[in-house]
């Protein structure tokens with residue numbers, strides 16, 4: 001037990017000494033890592049925002065068919081049951097005239113008086129569809145439009161949804177590619193820094209192994225060094241992220257308040273924590289990999 | 298070791314070498330440059346793989362050592378390398394204490410042990426120097442101190458008196474005999490004819506990768 005503690009103390013000391021001896025390279029690796037991770041964070045934030053926009057829009061109806069006041073309720077029920085069976089259709093909801101009025105009143109609170117003075121409820125009931133697969137929407141809309149005895153009109157906010165879905169798909173793919181690429185770059189930079197340190201100390205490694213050091217004793221300082229670079233780089237990135245958020249978020253929110261942009265505090269905090277963890281893991285893995293080949297002594 | 302063969306890129310370095318050294322024994326390994334002495338010692342430390350034959354050290358079959366067992370195996374062996382292999386960026390004290398450091402000993406305990414062995418090689422006043430600030434002979438003494446500090450069962454010395462003047466060489470060998478008398482099996486590869494002739498110990502003579510002679514009381518002759 002005390003032996004383990006002594007080794008740990010040695011490993012930490014050796015790691016700090018190693019970082020200090022190569023302080024120029026250490027600094028370079030830290031800054032590069034920080035820049036990589038800030039870029040990574042920016043992409044994650046954009047991606048998250050787009051995803052939220054798509055989800056938010058997806059929650060709304062993809063198709064609304066307004067029911068004529070004189071339509072037979074049993075016929076409407078029949079059509080709804082049929083729609084539920086169709087492939088690509090997610091959910092079929094009936095919104096009564098009363099519901100429609102209530103929703104209208106909630107949404108336009110200010111104009112409440114206008115409605116109040118109306119004798120009858122002017123809003124139609126509607127059948128609303130939420131799609132699993134937006135591709136079948138156009139055909140479905142045409143079909144419902146043909147039922148002139150049942151539906152007054154059919155509304156499809158199709159274009160917006162479609163465009164957003166495709167943007168989101170592209171951005172998700174690009175985002176994933178960026179995440180992989182940037183993580184790889186950070187990994188490479190850290191691994192390379194450690195590789196140079198390992199190379200400079202390869203004889204030392206060999207000697208230590210020959211006098212009875214375990215692999216962990218030799219590897220430990222390098223892994224701590226890599227983890228340290230990753231951690232400090234990531235902490236810098238996280239600080240930069242929070243500062244940028246505090247500066248930029250209020251402006252963005254003001255400019256495009258109608259979009260559900262991912263700028264709430266918990267998201268930024270999670271992102272910062274995530275970035276720090278990525279840095280730590282990337283740093284550790286990078287050094288683990290670089291020391292490996294010199295341990296076969 | 299039994300029937301050991303080893304070649305480097307097709308060039309034979311050891312050819313069917315068989316020797317047995319008993320626990321606690323002291324033996325010299327002599328032979329011309331390139332005879333295979335260093336190669337033999339490196340195989341005993343499992344630093345270098347070999348092609349065929351069987352090598353047992355401390356009852357352990359060297360060719361079967363894997364992973365963590367290697368560390369355990371090497372901790373029972375002290376080595377003075379022909380090229381000393383001191384850490385250039387570490388002081389004499391740090392170099393000598395390294396075997397204990399890697400074993401996770403406490404710094405206080407290491408300090409005491411380092412004081413003790415540095416005293417034995419008469420380098421107490423040079424503890425804070427770096428290897429490059431020492432003479433060749435002093436570096437060799439540091440290497441010896443490092444080899445014995447962990448009280449190994451087996452001591453392998455490759456030219457421990459190389460570049461050490463005769464008076465100091467006798468001191469070093471005296472130290473090796475002391476250590477051997479404490480029960481440490483000691484194998485010393487050397488070119489130093491004076492020492493071999495004076496000590497009248499077991500001599501294993503090598504040439505071109507084979508054992509030429511193995512005499513219980515041997516002398517160094519160059520024929």
Ligand SMILES: Nc1ncnc2c1ncn2[C@@H]1O[C@H](COP(=O)(O)OP(=O)(O)OP(=O)(O)O)[C@@H](O)[C@H]1O
Nearest residue numbers: 305309310328329330331332333334335336337379
């Ligand atoms: N790493 C290596 N690669 C290739 N050949 C080697 C290597 N090490 C040793 N040899 C060869 O193996 C043979 C034995 O070398 P070894 O170092 O064992 O000799 P030695 O008896 O220790 O010699 P010396 O007295 O000069 O130290 C020599 O011919 C040498 O050239």
Ligand SMILES: [Mg+2]
Nearest residue numbers: 334335379455
């Ligand atoms: Mg040699």
